[in-house]
Structure formats: structure tokens, C-alpha cells
Amino acid sequence: MSGSILGDLPVLPLAESFALTAAYKTDSSPNKVNLGQGVYRDKWCQPWVLPSVRAAEELLHKERVNHEYLAIQGDESFNQKARELLFDSRISQQKNIRTVQTIAGTGANYLAASFCARHIRPKKVFISNPTWDNHYEIWKTAGPEITQQLYPYYNSNERCLDFGGMVKELEKGEENDVVVLHPCAHNPTGHDPTRDQWKSIAEVIARRRLFVVFDSAYQGFASGDPDADAWAIRHFYSIFFSDVSVSQKPLPAGMIVCQSFSKNFGLYGERIGALHLVSPPSVSTQGAFTHLTQLARAQISCPSLFGARIVNTILSDNSLRQTWEQDVKTMALRIRDVRSALRSELERIETKGDWSHIERQIGMFSYTGLSRQQVEMLKNQYHIYMLGNGRMSMSGLNEENVAYVAQAIKDVVECEP
Numbered sequence: 001m002s003g004s005i006l007g008d009l010p011v012l013p014l015a016e017s018f019a020l021t022a023a024y025k026t027d028s029s030p031n032k033v034n035l036g037q038g039v040y041r042d043k044w045c046q047p048w049v050l051p052s053v054r055a056a057e058e059l060l061h062k063e064r065v066n067h068e069y070l071a072i073q074g075d076e077s078f079n080q081k082a083r084e085l086l087f088d089s090r091i092s093q094q095k096n097i098r099t100v101q102t103i104a105g106t107g108a109n110y111l112a113a114s115f116c117a118r119h120i121r122p123k124k125v126f127i128s129n130p131t132w133d134n135h136y137e138i139w140k141t142a143g144p145e146i147t148q149q150l151y152p153y154y155n156s157n158e159r160c161l162d163f164g165g166m167v168k169e170l171e172k173g174e175e176n177d178v179v180v181l182h183p184c185a186h187n188p189t190g191h192d193p194t195r196d197q198w199k200s201i202a203e204v205i206a207r208r209r210l211f212v213v214f215d216s217a218y219q220g221f222a223s224g225d226p227d228a229d230a231w232a233i234r235h236f237y238s239i240f241f242s243d244v245s246v247s248q249k250p251l252p253a254g255m256i257v258c259q260s261f262s263k264n265f266g267l268y269g270e271r272i273g274a275l276h277l278v279s280p281p282s283v284s285t286q287g288a289f290t291h292l293t294q295l296a297r298a299q300i301s302c303p304s305l306f307g308a309r310i311v312n313t314i315l316s317d318n319s320l321r322q323t324w325e326q327d328v329k330t331m332a333l334r335i336r337d338v339r340s341a342l343r344s345e346l347e348r349i350e351t352k353g354d355w356s357h358i359e360r361q362i363g364m365f366s367y368t369g370l371s372r373q374q375v376e377m378l379k380n381q382y383h384i385y386m387l388g389n390g391r392m393s394m395s396g397l398n399e400e401n402v403a404y405v406a407q408a409i410k411d412v413v414e415c416e417p
């Protein structure tokens, strides 16, 4: 008997993507392939520091910056640049958008969930099924009293978006229930709504008066163009929250956009992100913003400096910004190339089944359709690591390993009864 309540706590499993990375690191096989963690890898399957980020680091080093605390809401210049990247320079000037710098996308999601739990008070939060698994944890921790209502997102037979199922579920929402949406490069399925489908989703959201939380973690990864990837967010702003929308009734009570710079700037461990709070045009954000910053103060006191300095330096300088835009294209295009390489190889060796979805999907991941059992076999027999739901992080593939991975997939697919 330990005599302490601590001893009664059961041991929990490590979050899957972290457990996979740890297992991959200790695997001594020369053939091992890491398709688990959602991080970009270059053509040698190594971490890639973006050239724009390297250049910004060197500039900052020369400036001999200090290490003072930031304000609770973060660096205003960074916040402005982050807003412009997401909303464009015209919308980002509007008074009804307020920004708080956060600890990456996760911190933005956590702050959003705690703010909603306390001040929006939804009965339900609608979360896509499937989704980034931390969405469930974050909402469970920040809003334990809120029911998590999973909306269908993926049609596994047709391997496409389950648009009908999604909209039907959202129709069950009530005023101020929250809906969490991925604006582009949906994790894990790689399927996004079309622009017409976004318009229909917006129409349901307005009618049911849902509160919108966009989680933007992959801006640039869907198309290679950060502006195109922000289309859904800008569309929601223009129809709900711009001056033009005042006459349109009903409208959602508000919107939060969570923004991560982990993937599109390759700043994973620097933990840099932002949260943007948007209110209808006639509604002041002042009070709500003070409540948001009060929560941020309790959670982190104030955000971190280095990532904000890097992003701000890049987005404030025309030439660095162009380099960054090229860097994003480089990542998006390499992922597109390995998609077609994997599909071609699977088809060349006549693997049973249809593999066209690998190329139809977009963003960092492929939702392969492999079963949990097949994924286990890939890990145990072939040293190939990916999430149990069959999600593969595509940039773990390269010219060297793609044939090996395709052959292993063929083996596991065809060995099953």
C-alpha cells in the first residue's frame, strides 16, 4: 500500500504518434521507414530547416536581440503578420479580429476550447470523425462538461468526403454549439470540402447559429499556395463578419481561428502559433478579448519569443517572404511527387485494390485504407511505422524506400484471408 492517492492512478498509454516515434528510434533495422509523425522530411528523409528560416535566424543572430518577456497577447508585429497571412492584408485590418500569440496550434486549440467552455457555454462541440486525435483530448480537458458530437467526415467505401453525413449531423446543432473545422489539408484523411461544399456548410452553420472554430495547421500544404488554402476562412469572414454581412440574418455568434506555424515554417519544436477571435461587425471584441487574455495569462503568462521573431522577420521582408513561399511550394510539390511514386509502384507490381486515392488526397498525409492489423504487420515484419488508422505521413518516403514500402504493402494486403 503506497498510502498515497498517486498510487491509485492507472498507467495511461503514450499518445500514439509519440509512441511510434520512440519505437522507430530504437528500431535497429537498416530498412526502417518512419511514416508516423506529422513532420516534413526532405528527399533524404531528414528534417528540413527552410532556407527562409535559416536566413531569418542569421539576421536575428546579428541583431543581438534581448530576452525580455512579451506582452500577454504576444508580439503585436508578429500578430499582425500572422493575421495577414490568414485573412489577407485587407481583412486583417478590420477591428473585429483580435489576435493572441499562442504556444503553437495546440496552445491555440486549448485556449479556444477553454474560452468556449467558459464564455460560449456550448452543450456540444462537433468534431470531425476522424480528426487529429488531440482534438478529443483538448476538448475533454478544457471542457469536460461539453458533449463531443462526432460528425461523419470520411466515406471509407468511396474514399471521399462524407459531405451528406457531415451536413446532416451539423443540422442537429443548437445555438452556440461549437463546430471544429479543418480549413485545408484535413488531418488525417487528406480530403477537403470543395468551395461549393464550404458554402453549404456555412449556410447550415448560420442557420443553426453555431460558433465556428477553424483549426489551421497546414496552410500552404494543400495546394502549395497559402492564399488558396485560406479560402474557406476568408469566405466565412466575408459572409458572416464583414460589413456586408450585417443585413444577413441569422449569423454565428463568432469565430475563432487557430493558426499553427509548426508545419508551414518547419518550426515544430519552437511552438509558435496564434489565435484569432472574430466577432460580428456590430459587436465589440473588447470584453471578449480581455477574457481571452486572462485565460492565456493563467495558462502560459505570456508566449515565447524565438518562433515569433523568425516568422515576423520572414513575413516583414519581401525577399524572405518570397523565399518562404518557394519553400512551401517545395514541400507541397515533393509530397505530391511521392504520392504519385507510391501509387505508380503499387500499380506496377499489381497490388490488389485501387490505389488512386493516394494521389487524390492532399496535404501531408495519405489515409491509406490499410487495416490496423495490416499496419501492425508493416511495423513488426517490415519496420514500417504509421498510425494504426492507416494514416501515412508521405514525406517519410523517398526514391530509396518507395519500392520497399510498396512491396511490403502488397505483401500485407495480399497475405490476408
Ligand SMILES: Cc1ncc(COP(=O)(O)O)c(C=O)c1O
Binding pocket: 038, 103, 104, 105, 106, 107, 109, 132, 182, 187, 215, 216, 217, 260, 261, 262, 263, 268, 272, 273
Ligand atoms: C489538425 C491539427 N491541428 C493542430 C495541430 C497542432 O500542431 P502544433 O501544436 O505542433 O502547432 C496539428 C498537429 O499535428 C494538427 O494536425
